[in-house]
Structure formats: C-alpha cells, structure tokens
Amino acid sequence: MKDIKQKQILAYCSLTAGFGLLSSAYNFYYVKVFLNFYHIQESWFQLSQILFLVWNAINDPLFAYYSDNKNFKILKTRRNMILYSAPFFSLSFLIPWFQWSTNPVIVGLHLIFALCFWDTLFTFIGLTACCLFTEISQDNEMRITLTRASQVASLFSSFSVMVLEHASNGLQDFQAFQVTTVLIAILSWFLMYYCGKNCHTQYDLQQMQQGEKSPDEVCHKRTGHESYWQQTWQIVRDINFISFVVTNFFQEFHRTFLHSFMAIVCDQLITADEISQSSRSTFYGGVPFMSKILVISIAPILRHFSYKKVIRANFIWKISGGLVMYYFIGDGHPWILMGFLLIDKSFANGTFSLFNLPLSDIADANMIKYKRKHPITSMVFGMNALFVKPAISLSPMLVVAILNRYGFSQIKQSTGDIPSPSVNPLTSTQLEDLKGTMFSLVCLYPVVLGTIQLISWSFYRVLNYRTKEVDV
Template identity: 40%
Template sequence: MREEKVTGARSQGPFALVRHLTARIGAHPPAVAYAMTTVGASMMNSIFSFYYVKLFLNKYKISEGAFHQSQVVYMIWNALNDPLFGYMQDNSRMPCCSRRRLSILYGAPFYALAFLLAWFPWRAYQSGDWLSGLHLMVTLCAFDGMLTFVMLAQCALFAEISSQHQNRLRLIQYSQVASLVGSSSVLFCGLISHNMEDFGAFQAFCVLVAMLACGCMLYTGLNSESRFDSKTHPDGSSSSSPSSQPQLSLASVVSMTLQILINRDFQLFVLMNFFQVFMVAFCSNFTMIFAEHLIPPDVLPSLAKSLMYGAAFICPQILVLSSQRLLQRYGYYRLILLTFYVEAGGAAIMLLLGRHHYYLLAFFLTANMVLVQAAFSLFNLPLADIIDSDLQRYKRSTPLSSMVFGTNALFTKPAQSLSPMLVVYILNQYGYESLKDAAQATDPSVLQPLYGAMFYLVCLVPLSVSALQVLAWQPFSIRNSHTIDSKYIDG
C-alpha cells in the first residue's frame, strides 16, 4: 500500500514540471533523477564542511579538549555507521532500507534537519562552555548519520543503475553538473553573510539551503530505480523485494565482509582513499582559516576571498566535466594518479617560493582544493568496478553495493576526524587558541611562528599525503575498465 502511494505521488506530485523539462531538453531521466540527490547533498555538505570548524572554534569558542572529545566520538560513530547502514540496506526486509530510492526518499527530511543543527546555538556560549562541546558532538553524529544513510543508497544506485562504463561516465557527468550547482552554495553563502560575519543572514541562508536540498533529494526518491528493482521471479515478486530475500546469518555477513576485505584492489583503494578523505577534510575545514591569516586583507579583500572560496568548490566539477574525453580515452586510474603528482609538485614549488607570494599562495590554496575534490569525485568509478568484480567472482544474485561502500567508509571515514584534530592541535601549539579571544590585541610579531606553522601545513601536508597516495595507488590492477563495453549484461 505504501509503495502504491509513492507511485501515485510520482505521477501526480509537484515534481512533474521537472520531469517535463527533463524530457523537453533531451536529458537522460535516470541520470537526472540520480543527480538530484547530488545537488541537495552538495549544497549542504559544502557549507557544513567549510564552516563548522570555524564556527565552533571562533564563534562558539569551544575548548580544545571538548573539540577533540567531539571528534573522537564522531570518528567512532563515523566509522561504525557506514558498515551498519550498508548491512541494513543490502539485507533489510524493510522497503525504506532495502530499496535505494526509498532510503533517499525517507532519509532526506532528516538529513536536512540534521544539517541545521550546527547553525543555531543552544544558548549564548561562553569561552570553553561544556554545552558547545555537546552541541558539536550531537551535530557531527546526527549529520553524518543521515548523510551516510542517504548517500550510501545513492552510491549503491551508481553501481546498480548500469554496469556499462559509458553509462557510469554519464552518471559522473550529470553528477558533476549537479555538484557544480550545489557547491555554489558556498559562494552565495559567503557573499550574503560576508563570510559568516552577518550570522543572522548566514542562518537564514542555511534554512533556505536545507529546504531546497530536501526537495532535490525527494525528487530522486520518487523517480530513480536500480536495475535490480525491475528483476522479477516467476511468481511476480521482485528479486530485491524484502520478502524474497533470505535473512542472512551473522556468519554469512562476516563471510561476505571478509570476501570484500581480502580483495587486494579493495585494500589498495581503501588505503589511497583514506589519505584522500584526510585531504578533503583538511582543505574544506582549514582553507578559509589559512587564507584569512596568511593573506592580508589589503591584498585580498573579503569579496575576493569569497570568490576564491566559491571557486574552490565550483571548479572541481568544471574540471571533471572537461575531463570526460580523457576519462573515456585513458580511464580513471591514470587521471587519479596524475592528480597526485600535480599536487606534490605544486606543494613543493610553493614551499620553495615562501609564504609572502600572496597571490601565488591564494592560487595554490584554491588549486590544491580543486584537484583534491576533483579526484575524489571520480572514486565511485573504481568502487563500482570493485563491486562488479566481487559480483562476478562470487556469482552473487545481486551486488553487495552498500556493503562495499560501507566497508570502505569503515576504514576511511576516521580520517575526517583525524584531520581537524591533528591540525587544531598543531595550531594551538603555536598560540591559535589564545588568538581566538584576543585577535585585535595581539602583537603581529608574536604571530609569526603561528603563520609559519600554517604555511608549512599548507605545503607539507599535501606534499606528504600525495606521495603516500602514489605508492598506494600504483599497484591497483583494475586499470582498463574504460575499454570494455560491458562486463556483464544489464538486467
């Protein structure tokens, strides 16, 4: 009965205009439906990752101890919820968990509400207030929990809509256009709120973003389908129907997880991806802080910095879109490896030039974030190939898409917490915590060690991490999936 109601909403709901426009412009309806979740998630994730560290450190004045405690709890929850939700979505008998689009449909409103938690303080915080620490802990866990539930379903859709490389490239292309639209929220947020100086305008804009993002994800939930949803048994039931799936024992779950873990390509990807997640968090959380302290306002005023921050979120999608021919010709393996070499080379050059070349430093901060985000946008391709390989190797009836994505996240998501914890600890060793309370009264000469530490972080972190990624990524063996039209027949 609930499924019939959802089907009726799809045919008569408020999204009929979007479907009509999609048909008029000749767009691919399944790709549009898939990409709408990317629009909504990009709008919220970009703002959240870019502003939450600065908000809690500078405005809510959270103590270093409370910040680290929140990050540790977040790190544990962040790692555990991905395989937990992955198991639920691959094996649950409840349609809201087992059907990809229904997970997005029902999870979207809670995802949007969790996004709003950070921007509204629970009271007027004093410096070191314990409640600000609890606020951060609840915010991180709630936001990541709903992000995981919705985005795991979308990641599974990526692998299950089609097995053909060209179709997956089309999903990447549509997703990058969607991400380009969604990531522009950082640019508009910075312009409207003057980089969060007008906090009331910032809050109002976040409420608007939450509403728009929720609507976009609801469109996916009402209009997207996995190719496994359409497979039926002789009795007419769906092969992915909860009632048709046998309940897996704990031993079966452990066995399947071990089968995923012993895949050497999966191991190499996870190791490389751990460092990439670390870099994404490093760039998203601290680019704004580094730019404000290392680049004087008379060199780059607030408006120019807002445009710089916006470009750092918008240009990755433009770069990926412009690389479609290269992806088709050379494949994702070579392009990802190339970004690591470029990141390392750029960091080495910037380190040699020094921090007083302000325009070059601004360009490096932006370009490094663009490369990191652009490479990260391609990571669904190797994971989808790993899922295909697992499906064929073990002759499964349906792929373990959510479990593969969830197991990957189990090992890589802790980097999202380790990155800000490590950087905040290093900065506080050079007086950053005291700077928050007395920025105007601090002698500029006293700040030189802090600025030096910031600059070395800006250069040495990407240089070291990209070198480690090259070593981890080079042995990856699935390099030529772009040359194979179809690894197996789509159902």
C-alpha cells in the same frame, strides 16, 4: 529505453545537487563556527572528534549490512531510502548554526550531537547514493556519463558556500547566515524528494518489466544467506580494495583539511589590504565550482585513458606543486597562494569525484567472484567508509593541535561577536611563527599525503570483466 536512462540520470543528478548543497556548506563552516564564534574549548573539540570517529566506525558497516541484507520498509528500495531520510538530513544540516548556550560544556555537547546526527544521515544517504551510481547500470560508458552529469548538477550545489559568504558578509552577519541555511535546507530536501520519487536501479526496472510490478511493489533483492563477517572478510582480503582504501583515506584527510581550514588559513596569511574580504568570499565560493568544472572536463578523457592513470596524475601534482610552492615561491605572494589553494582543492575534490568508479568495479568483481545475483554494493561502500571516514575526524584534530601550540587558540578567542578581554595578543614573533606553520601545512600536507597515495595506488589493478584486460 533512452527516455528511461535520461530520467534515471536526471533523478540521480537531483540527489547529487541536493546532497552537495548541504555537505559543501557544512564541511566549510562547522569548524570555523565552533572555533571562532562559539569559542569551543580544545578539549571538547578533540572529544567531539573522537566520539565522531567512533560513531563513524560503527554506523557505516552497520547501515551497509542492513541495507543489503534486511527487509525493513525504509530499506525496500534505494529510492525509498532517499525518500524517507531526506527531511531528516536537511534538519541535521541546521543543528550547528543555532547556538544552544555559551556554557563551555553545552557548546561541547552541541558539537558532539551535531556531528553524530549529521553523520548518521550523511552516511545513510551517501551510501544509498553510491549504491545508485553502481546499480543504475553496470555499463562503464553509462557510469562515465553519470559521473559527468552529476558534476554538472553539482555546479548548482557548489554555489551554497558562495551564497552563504555573500549573504552573511563572510559570517559577519550571522543572523543572515542562519536564515540562508534554512532556505538551503528546504531546497535540498525538495531535490532529494524528487530523486526518491523517480530513481530506479536496473534491478528495480527488471522487476517492473518482467513482473509487471508498479514502482511501489518493487523490492530490493537481499543476499540473506551470508553473515556480516563472511561478507566483510570477502571484501577486506581483496588487494584492490586495500589499495583503494589506503589511497582514499589520505585523500579524505587532505580534503578535510582544505574544507575546514582554507578560510582560517587565508584570513591569517592574507590581509584585507592585500585581498579584500569580498574577493575572498567569491574565492571560497568559487573553489567548489572549479572542482566540478575539472571533472566535467576530464570525463571524456576517461574514455581514452583509464581512471587509474588520471588519478595517479593527481598524486604527482600534489607532490610537485607543494614542493614548488614551499621552496621556490614562498608565502609572500597572496594571489599565487590563493591560486595554489584553488588548484590543490580542485584537484583533490575532482579526483575524489572519480572514486565511485573503482569502488563500483570492486563491487562488480565481488559479485562475479562469489556468484551473486545482486551485488553487495552497500557493504563494499560501507567497508570503504569504515576505514576512510576516521580521516574526517583525525585531520582537524591534528591541525588544531598543531596550530594551538603556536598560539592559534589565543587568536580565535579574540575574534567573533564577544572577544575575550583576558586573552593576551600574540607578539609579532609568535604571530610570524603561527603564519609560518600554516604555510608549511598548506604546502607540505599534499607532498606527504601524495607520496603515500602514489605508492598505495600502484598496487591497484583494474580488471575489465567484459574484455578480461588488466590496466596497470
């Protein structure tokens, strides 16, 4: 049994590493590439984000319901879902980095297709990964071990941004960037392929042991007798689910801002004379690494303090850290600013890495409450994504709209390979206003979002169904 658990952990970590290689790089670069290199018009950028938001709202619950309730070959097991979709996920990662045309309409269509194709595979594999986390074992100790082990694996994947930064010299050598993305996509596919061949849930293992079935004969058991709307109503009426979804929405809102705009903000607020491009590239690549170290460090704490208290501590940091940075330190200290961003992003990503634990508990509680033989894990995670993923579109839409009102569109059109000669440079006063707006966003975003999260998280009640104890 110990060997089986170790193999399951290794296979799950392989998926985490492959998935993280692509997602961290994609989220970090796609906004910057389309804004600064392809010079996408704001109207097309906003339209792409709206369509992306709509597709997000459709595909998550759709994939979730079919995953738990239908018997297509690709959905036969969680393992099969990873195996067959991995090569397409790697392909979707490459779409943004090879420009179709300089025509503004084609650039806009390029972003729309890239986002929707990416999110289709991201959702499909992401949901499956979350289900594997829940269904490999119901034991809380095993889940904590999985959380810690997957973060160790993610240390490897977190270097994708650093590799791309140094290979391309901060995107100055775009061809080198493109070549490196292809190599990363191939490596990611190989890692996910290994998971697809070797990762079984506890329910798969039960069929293999009791029925003497081979891995290829195992089939994920479906609920079958309930409609989509029945299962949806059962989930969304749960106060724990509502509390978690509100908290998670604003967590994703914050993370997306940091993913997409950290490099853009630092390039404007910190000059090359203060901190070199090489140092900044190392910093950008090191931030994901520090996030993983944080989760690995706090995982043992979860055995003594509940994840609810650990997550709540992060919201307190957001509020206090942002206020101190804005009112007492200011924007005149570049190294302190980078240190603040490092801590803020590490805490944001680290806390997000723990969110599988409460969602798994919600799925377990749903199975017990409605007397199921198998949890509707995909539906729980899918409904969460339905409400949370719009934040991925809304966050950059809001930030781009704010920054463009202060002249950011003029700056981005004067950068990249072919600067526009018709663009008037900003005056020194306008440039200072833009920098002040960026600094305010960096500091006050976490304050506002952290306050909302602290309130919503207070309604979450953790029930351990083995001991019948409630952690408040």
